[in-house]
């Protein structure tokens with residue numbers, strides 16, 4: 001009889017704890033849902049189908065305005081696609097980058113361009129290249145043996 005009661009007590013305790021846990025989880029999710037949107041926003045993409053999903057099947061520049069471009073890019077082990085891009089000085093580029101494999105970095109030293117490239121997401125960032133020159137895009141997120149060779153160039157002239 002006594003053991004039975006103890007069991008019941010523990011069972012009740014367990015259910016109460018489960019309830020508390022679910023409540024906390026629910027509140028957490030609700031709080032996140034209420035949070036103001038961050039400037040960084042994502043679209044999702046199937047990482048296994050990046051190479052056949054437009055516009056990433058043809059990575060490169062798309063002119064969308066007066067010296068304004070979308071740059072569709074793929075960061076992969078171990079390189080960036082396309083390998084080189086060229087834009088006129090003053091160009092605003094909206095980078096849209098995704099990865100078919102692991103998390104990569106996307107950084108242009110000397111600018112404030114720095115983001116993570118997460119598989120399954122299209123990561124966005126815009127930058128206006130006022131000064132002509134050769135800008136290196138590097139991966140700053142360790143991604144494997146070829147990590148230090150991951151780079152591409154934007155020529156601004």
Ligand code: CUA
Nearest residue numbers: 104139141143
């Ligand atoms: Cu990609 Cu490091």
